[in-house]
Amino acid sequence: QVQLQESGPGLVKPSETLSLTCTVSGGSISGNYWSWIRQSPGKGLEWIGYIHYSGSTNYNPSLKSRVTISVATSKNQFSLKLSSVTAADTAVYYCARDFNGWTHFDYWGQGTLVTVSS
Amino acid sequence: EIVLTQSPGTLSLSPGERATLSCRASQSVSSSYLAWYQQKPGQAPRLLIYGASNRATGIPDRFSGSGSGTDFSLTISRLEPEDFAVYYCQQYGSSPRTFGQGTKVEIK
Numbered sequence: 001q002v003q004l005q006e007s008g009p010g011l012v013k014p015s016e017t018l019s020l021t022c023t024v025s026g027g028s029i030s031g032n033y034w035s036w037i038r039q040s041p042g043k044g045l046e047w048i049g050y051i052h053y054s055g056s057t058n059y060n061p062s063l064k065s066r067v068t069i070s071v072a073t074s075k076n077q078f079s080l081k082l083s084s085v086t087a088a089d090t091a092v093y094y095c096a097r098d099f100n101g102w103t104h105f106d107y108w109g110q111g112t113l114v115t116v117s118s
Numbered sequence: 119e120i121v122l123t124q125s126p127g128t129l130s131l132s133p134g135e136r137a138t139l140s141c142r143a144s145q146s147v148s149s150s151y152l153a154w155y156q157q158k159p160g161q162a163p164r165l166l167i168y169g170a171s172n173r174a175t176g177i178p179d180r181f182s183g184s185g186s187g188t189d190f191s192l193t194i195s196r197l198e199p200e201d202f203a204v205y206y207c208q209q210y211g212s213s214p215r216t217f218g219q220g221t222k223v224e225i226k
Contacts, residue, residue, distance in 0.1 A: 045163070045206060045217035060214045094162055103210045104153040106174065108162035 002027040004095050004109035012089075012116050018082040022095030022109060029053050029076045033098035035105060036069060036080045040091035050098045051078055058101065085116045120144055120209050122218035130226040137194040139221045141207035146187045151211035154183055154192045157220075158203045166205075167192065197223070 008020035022034065036048040049059035051069040059067045063082070071078040082089060092113050096105040121144040131137055141152065150170035155163035165174040167183035170190060180195040194201055202225050207218040 044219050045208075047215045047217075058213075062214070096162075099168075102213070102215075103151065104165055104168045104208065105163075106165050108164070111162050 002097060002107045004097070004107060006093060006095050006109045006112040008112065008114070010113055010115060012085055012114060013118050014086055014116055015084055018080070018085050018089060018093075018114055018116075020080045020093055020095075020112065020114070022078050022080075024076045024078075024097075029071065029073055029078065033101035034071070034078045035096045035098040037094045037096055037105065037108075038089075038091040039094065039111070040088075042088070043091075046091075048080065048082075048093075050101055052101060087116050090114065090116045119214055120147065120212050120216055122207050122209055122216055124205075124207060124218035124221045126221060127219075128222045128224060130224050131197055132226045133197050133199055135197050137192075137197055137201075137223055139192040139205055139223070141185075141190045141192070141218050143188045143190075143209060145212070147190075147209045148211035150186050150190075151209060152183075152185070152190050153208045153210065154181075155206045155208065156201075156203045157206065163206060194223075 003025045005023045012018045030053045033050050035050040039045050051057045066083045068081040092111040094111045095109045097107040123142045125140045152170045154167040157163045171183045182193045204220045204222045206220050
Protein backbone atom coordinates (compact mmCIF):
# COMPACT_ATOMS: atom_id res chain seq x y z
CA GLN A 1 0.00 0.00 0.00
CA VAL A 2 1.50 3.28 -1.15
CA GLN A 3 1.70 5.92 1.57
CA LEU A 4 2.64 9.58 1.24
CA GLN A 5 3.70 12.01 3.94
CA GLU A 6 4.14 15.76 3.59
CA SER A 7 6.70 17.66 5.65
CA GLY A 8 7.84 21.25 5.92
CA PRO A 9 7.28 24.52 7.77
CA GLY A 10 3.74 25.31 8.84
CA LEU A 11 4.34 29.05 8.82
CA VAL A 12 5.85 31.12 6.01
CA LYS A 13 6.25 34.88 5.84
CA PRO A 14 4.73 36.89 3.00
CA SER A 15 7.01 37.26 -0.05
CA GLU A 16 9.10 34.25 1.01
CA THR A 17 9.23 30.77 -0.54
CA LEU A 18 7.07 27.89 0.66
CA SER A 19 8.95 24.58 0.62
CA LEU A 20 7.41 21.15 1.19
CA THR A 21 8.62 17.60 0.72
CA CYS A 22 6.60 14.45 0.16
CA THR A 23 8.06 11.10 1.17
CA VAL A 24 6.67 8.02 -0.56
CA SER A 25 6.69 4.68 1.22
CA GLY A 26 5.29 1.26 0.39
CA GLY A 27 6.22 1.68 -3.25
CA SER A 28 8.75 3.22 -5.58
CA ILE A 29 8.56 6.75 -6.84
CA SER A 30 9.86 5.44 -10.15
CA GLY A 31 7.41 4.73 -12.92
CA ASN A 32 4.80 7.14 -11.66
CA TYR A 33 3.62 10.72 -11.72
CA TRP A 34 3.31 12.71 -8.51
CA SER A 35 1.25 15.83 -7.87
CA TRP A 36 0.79 18.62 -5.40
CA ILE A 37 -2.75 19.79 -4.66
CA ARG A 38 -3.88 22.41 -2.20
CA GLN A 39 -7.16 23.15 -0.45
CA SER A 40 -8.25 26.47 0.94
CA PRO A 41 -11.63 27.75 2.11
CA GLY A 42 -11.60 30.39 -0.58
CA LYS A 43 -10.54 28.40 -3.63
CA GLY A 44 -11.37 24.83 -2.69
CA LEU A 45 -9.22 22.08 -4.16
CA GLU A 46 -6.63 23.29 -6.66
CA TRP A 47 -4.15 21.16 -8.62
CA ILE A 48 -0.71 22.81 -8.45
CA GLY A 49 1.39 20.61 -10.70
CA TYR A 50 2.98 17.22 -11.24
CA ILE A 51 6.36 15.68 -11.73
CA HIS A 52 7.22 12.41 -13.45
CA TYR A 53 9.95 10.33 -11.88
CA SER A 54 12.04 11.15 -14.96
CA GLY A 55 11.89 14.81 -13.98
CA SER A 56 9.38 16.15 -16.49
CA THR A 57 6.88 18.57 -15.02
CA ASN A 58 3.55 20.21 -15.75
CA TYR A 59 2.14 23.10 -13.77
CA ASN A 60 -1.21 24.81 -13.39
CA PRO A 61 -0.97 27.98 -15.51
CA SER A 62 -2.40 30.01 -12.65
CA LEU A 63 0.67 29.22 -10.51
CA LYS A 64 3.27 28.34 -13.13
CA SER A 65 5.38 31.47 -12.68
CA ARG A 66 5.90 30.73 -8.98
CA VAL A 67 6.05 26.92 -8.79
CA THR A 68 8.92 24.47 -8.98
CA ILE A 69 8.47 20.74 -8.37
CA SER A 70 11.50 18.48 -8.16
CA VAL A 71 12.14 14.80 -7.51
CA ALA A 72 14.80 12.88 -5.59
CA THR A 73 14.36 9.28 -6.69
CA SER A 74 17.14 7.95 -4.46
CA LYS A 75 15.23 9.25 -1.44
CA ASN A 76 11.76 8.34 -2.80
CA GLN A 77 10.80 11.99 -2.36
CA PHE A 78 9.48 14.87 -4.37
CA SER A 79 9.27 18.51 -3.38
CA LEU A 80 7.32 21.72 -3.95
CA LYS A 81 8.59 25.27 -3.92
CA LEU A 82 6.16 28.17 -4.23
CA SER A 83 7.76 31.59 -4.34
CA SER A 84 6.53 35.07 -3.42
CA VAL A 85 3.74 33.76 -1.23
CA THR A 86 0.86 35.86 0.04
CA ALA A 87 -1.99 35.19 2.44
CA ALA A 88 -3.91 33.74 -0.51
CA ASP A 89 -1.46 30.82 -0.51
CA THR A 90 -2.55 29.76 2.98
CA ALA A 91 -3.96 26.27 2.53
CA VAL A 92 -3.67 22.60 3.32
CA TYR A 93 -1.15 21.18 0.88
CA TYR A 94 -1.47 17.56 -0.24
CA CYS A 95 0.89 15.39 -2.19
CA ALA A 96 -0.73 12.65 -4.25
CA ARG A 97 0.06 9.91 -6.71
CA ASP A 98 -1.11 11.10 -10.06
CA PHE A 99 -2.42 8.01 -11.87
CA ASN A 100 -0.81 8.81 -15.22
CA GLY A 101 -0.12 12.53 -15.19
CA TRP A 102 -3.42 13.65 -16.60
CA THR A 103 -6.29 11.77 -14.90
CA HIS A 104 -7.20 11.14 -11.30
CA PHE A 105 -5.31 10.96 -8.00
CA ASP A 106 -5.40 7.55 -6.36
CA TYR A 107 -3.22 7.94 -3.27
CA TRP A 108 -3.00 11.05 -1.09
CA GLY A 109 -0.92 12.22 1.82
CA GLN A 110 -2.70 13.37 4.96
CA GLY A 111 -2.03 17.01 4.12
CA THR A 112 -0.13 19.77 5.89
CA LEU A 113 -1.44 23.22 6.76
CA VAL A 114 0.76 26.08 5.62
CA THR A 115 -0.10 29.53 6.90
CA VAL A 116 1.33 32.65 5.29
CA SER A 117 1.66 35.36 7.91
CA SER A 118 4.21 37.75 9.27
CA GLU B 119 -10.47 26.15 -17.68
CA ILE B 120 -13.52 24.01 -17.01
CA VAL B 121 -15.58 25.11 -14.00
CA LEU B 122 -17.43 22.37 -12.16
CA THR B 123 -20.55 23.31 -10.22
CA GLN B 124 -21.84 20.82 -7.68
CA SER B 125 -25.36 20.75 -6.30
CA PRO B 126 -26.85 20.81 -3.85
CA GLY B 127 -24.38 22.46 -1.50
CA THR B 128 -25.69 20.37 1.37
CA LEU B 129 -27.82 17.24 1.33
CA SER B 130 -29.56 16.28 4.59
CA LEU B 131 -30.53 12.62 4.63
CA SER B 132 -31.01 9.71 7.01
CA PRO B 133 -29.02 6.46 7.04
CA GLY B 134 -30.52 4.00 4.60
CA GLU B 135 -31.73 6.72 2.22
CA ARG B 136 -30.53 7.25 -1.33
CA ALA B 137 -28.27 10.19 -2.13
CA THR B 138 -27.90 11.73 -5.56
CA LEU B 139 -25.21 14.36 -6.07
CA SER B 140 -24.83 16.45 -9.20
CA CYS B 141 -21.75 17.87 -10.94
CA ARG B 142 -22.24 20.16 -13.92
CA ALA B 143 -19.37 21.31 -16.13
CA SER B 144 -19.08 24.69 -17.85
CA GLN B 145 -18.16 22.86 -21.07
CA SER B 146 -18.26 19.28 -22.22
CA VAL B 147 -15.88 16.93 -20.44
CA SER B 148 -14.32 14.80 -23.12
CA SER B 149 -14.60 11.03 -22.92
CA SER B 150 -16.33 11.19 -19.52
CA TYR B 151 -13.07 12.05 -17.86
CA LEU B 152 -14.57 12.70 -14.46
CA ALA B 153 -13.72 11.44 -10.96
CA TRP B 154 -15.43 11.62 -7.58
CA TYR B 155 -13.79 11.84 -4.16
CA GLN B 156 -15.01 11.57 -0.59
CA GLN B 157 -13.49 13.70 2.15
CA LYS B 158 -14.06 13.40 5.88
CA PRO B 159 -13.00 16.07 8.41
CA GLY B 160 -9.25 16.19 8.91
CA GLN B 161 -8.62 13.66 6.16
CA ALA B 162 -7.44 13.78 2.59
CA PRO B 163 -9.86 13.16 -0.25
CA ARG B 164 -10.34 9.49 -1.15
CA LEU B 165 -10.88 8.39 -4.73
CA LEU B 166 -14.30 6.77 -5.24
CA ILE B 167 -15.02 6.86 -8.97
CA TYR B 168 -12.98 7.51 -12.12
CA GLY B 169 -13.93 7.58 -15.76
CA ALA B 170 -17.38 8.78 -14.63
CA SER B 171 -18.55 5.30 -13.65
CA ASN B 172 -15.65 3.07 -12.60
CA ARG B 173 -15.34 2.32 -8.92
CA ALA B 174 -11.86 2.60 -7.45
CA THR B 175 -10.31 -0.35 -5.67
CA GLY B 176 -12.12 -1.25 -2.45
CA ILE B 177 -15.08 1.08 -2.98
CA PRO B 178 -18.44 -0.52 -2.05
CA ASP B 179 -20.94 -1.09 -4.81
CA ARG B 180 -23.47 1.22 -3.15
CA PHE B 181 -21.45 4.01 -4.80
CA SER B 182 -22.12 4.53 -8.49
CA GLY B 183 -21.33 7.24 -10.98
CA SER B 184 -22.96 8.18 -14.24
CA GLY B 185 -23.21 10.92 -16.80
CA SER B 186 -21.49 12.37 -19.83
CA GLY B 187 -20.91 15.68 -21.56
CA THR B 188 -21.64 18.37 -19.01
CA ASP B 189 -23.84 16.50 -16.52
CA PHE B 190 -22.59 13.89 -14.10
CA SER B 191 -23.93 12.36 -10.93
CA LEU B 192 -22.81 10.28 -7.98
CA THR B 193 -25.39 8.03 -6.34
CA ILE B 194 -25.11 6.37 -2.96
CA SER B 195 -27.85 3.74 -2.99
CA ARG B 196 -28.24 3.33 0.78
CA LEU B 197 -26.40 5.67 3.07
CA GLU B 198 -24.26 4.06 5.73
CA PRO B 199 -23.14 6.07 8.80
CA GLU B 200 -19.61 6.29 7.38
CA ASP B 201 -20.86 7.89 4.15
CA PHE B 202 -21.65 11.24 5.73
CA ALA B 203 -18.90 13.43 4.35
CA VAL B 204 -18.10 15.98 1.64
CA TYR B 205 -17.95 14.80 -1.97
CA TYR B 206 -15.99 16.44 -4.78
CA CYS B 207 -15.99 15.91 -8.52
CA GLN B 208 -12.86 16.45 -10.60
CA GLN B 209 -12.50 16.66 -14.38
CA TYR B 210 -9.49 15.61 -16.39
CA GLY B 211 -10.77 16.10 -19.90
CA SER B 212 -9.12 19.47 -20.16
CA SER B 213 -6.02 21.03 -18.67
CA PRO B 214 -5.73 22.22 -16.00
CA ARG B 215 -7.56 19.59 -14.03
CA THR B 216 -10.20 21.21 -11.84
CA PHE B 217 -12.43 20.27 -8.91
CA GLY B 218 -15.96 21.18 -7.95
CA GLN B 219 -16.66 23.07 -4.75
CA GLY B 220 -18.14 20.05 -2.98
CA THR B 221 -21.45 18.70 -1.70
CA LYS B 222 -21.79 17.97 2.00
CA VAL B 223 -23.93 14.96 2.87
CA GLU B 224 -25.08 15.40 6.44
CA ILE B 225 -27.23 13.39 8.81
CA LYS B 226 -30.80 14.60 8.95
